[in-house]
Amino acid sequence: MNSIEVRQLEYFLAVHDHGGVTRAAKALHLSQPSLSQAIRSLERQLRTELFLRVGRGLVLSPAGQALVGPARQVVRSVERAQTAVLRVRELHAGQISVAAGAGLVADPLAPWLACFRRKYPDTVVRVEESESDDGVAELVRSGDCDLGLTAGSIICDELEQLLVSEQHVVLVSPPGTPRSVGPVPLERLAGVPMIAGDRRGQAWTDVERAMAARGAGATVVVEVARTSSTIPLVLAGVGSTFLTLRLAIEAQARGAVVQEITPAQVRRLRLLRRPGDRSIGVSAFTNVIHADAKRWVTALQQQQDLGLGLVAAGAVVDARIRDARTAATSRQARLAS
Incomplete structure (x- = not known):
């Protein structure tokens, strides 16, 4: 299995947090097809569905529910790392x-x-x-x-x-x-x-x-x-x-x-x-x-x-x-x- 990118996890969390691909794409300033393709690519890598379609909306599958917590930890860790580097670069630390x-x-x-x-x-x-x-x-x-x-x-x-x-x-x-x-x-x-x-x-x-x-x-x-x-x-x-x-x-x-x-x-x-x-x-x-x-x-x-x-x-x-x-x-x- 190919390595999962942080960006893919961010897209996954955006769809979950915003309740659908359309609103998530707007918040991320992406086209809806691009976001949908990114989610499908992540599902192929994980070999499982992350979202289930219910009516006109999406809900998390059991695998998707299991991914939410770890995904947030990874994204937050990367954000903290970027902030730390930025503080050193701008001499707010170091x-x-x-x-x-x-x-x-x-x-x-x-x-x-x-x-x-x-x-x-x-x-x-x-x-x-x-x-x-x-x-x-x-x-x-x-x-x-x-x-x-x-x-x-x-x-x-x-x-x-x-x-x-x-x-x-x-x-x-x-x-x-x-x-x-x-x-x-x-x-x-x-x-x-x-x-x-x-x-x-x-x-x-x-x-x-x-x-x-x-x-x-x-x-x-x-x-x-x-x-x-x-x-x-x-x-x-x-x-x-x-x-x-x-x-x-x-x-x-x-x-x-x-x-x-x-x-x-x-x-x-x-x-x-x-x-x-x-x-x-x-x-x-x-x-x-x-x-x-x-x-x-x-x-x-x-x-x-x-x-x-x-x-x-x-x-x-x-x-x-x-x-x-x-x-x-x-x-x-x-x-x-």
């Missing part, structure tokens, strides 16, 4: 994995993930941290992760590298630290107690090289594994540290003193992906990153064009972003209630 270099989860990945989750709340995001950019590249190249985020270029012909944003590195000092007039020269930090967050990360490596080039070594008094862990230590007066602007602004809101440095330190963020990977998840996350990074950079430049310094401009932009998110959350809460 998972995407991102590899991030050391120190990049707190900034910029955290705000990017927040934007992505607001747009695709049912999608699970898995984050893998790596101590090196090469480690990030290997996670993406091997297929363990869909995307990778690094703070420097890598040598890997097997991956695409997309420049997505830039980060400014600034000096963060304990509350009460005297402010300099203008950016703080790196050589002036010789002997200043420093807290190193993820010392192997690209941000710290670049700053230490810049200090060494100016004849000044960093006096590290405390090392911590995570960059974000340096903020409580700075606020407690243990020492100063270098942070990206967005993290520094958070520390400033809690009392830390944030200042620009010279020469300016800017690290370039790159997104890694396998060539030709244009899956829905990868494309959606990439689009969110590009959009959020562009909004931040554009807004920051606009404030600087108005005469604000880097830190002050960043504080204004960050405050506006927070206000906008709070307002959006309040609107969602009102709609939900």
Whole structure:
């Protein structure tokens, strides 16, 4: 016996539910002869009658009565499967994995993930941290992760590298630290107690090289594994540290003193992906990153064009972003209630 198609079961149920071929054909947008032929084909496959003609109508035969339940289960199972696939395709479900270099989860990945989750709340995001950019590249190249985020270029012909944003590195000092007039020269930090967050990360490596080039070594008094862990230590007066602007602004809101440095330190963020990977998840996350990074950079430049310094401009932009998110959350809460 040939395999029965789901479509045939749908036609069978339509004739039963609508009480006849004519009404079923109309509901299915089929011609009556086509539907009748499909039912006869199903009966031939099953080698039994499914309907009995009584007067001008049709009633189920004993075999037809036995088929109704299993047929509904099959049709519903297929519908659930199609819905599940559609939800994944449209990112209403499913998972995407991102590899991030050391120190990049707190900034910029955290705000990017927040934007992505607001747009695709049912999608699970898995984050893998790596101590090196090469480690990030290997996670993406091997297929363990869909995307990778690094703070420097890598040598890997097997991956695409997309420049997505830039980060400014600034000096963060304990509350009460005297402010300099203008950016703080790196050589002036010789002997200043420093807290190193993820010392192997690209941000710290670049700053230490810049200090060494100016004849000044960093006096590290405390090392911590995570960059974000340096903020409580700075606020407690243990020492100063270098942070990206967005993290520094958070520390400033809690009392830390944030200042620009010279020469300016800017690290370039790159997104890694396998060539030709244009899956829905990868494309959606990439689009969110590009959009959020562009909004931040554009807004920051606009404030600087108005005469604000880097830190002050960043504080204004960050405050506006927070206000906008709070307002959006309040609107969602009102709609939900």
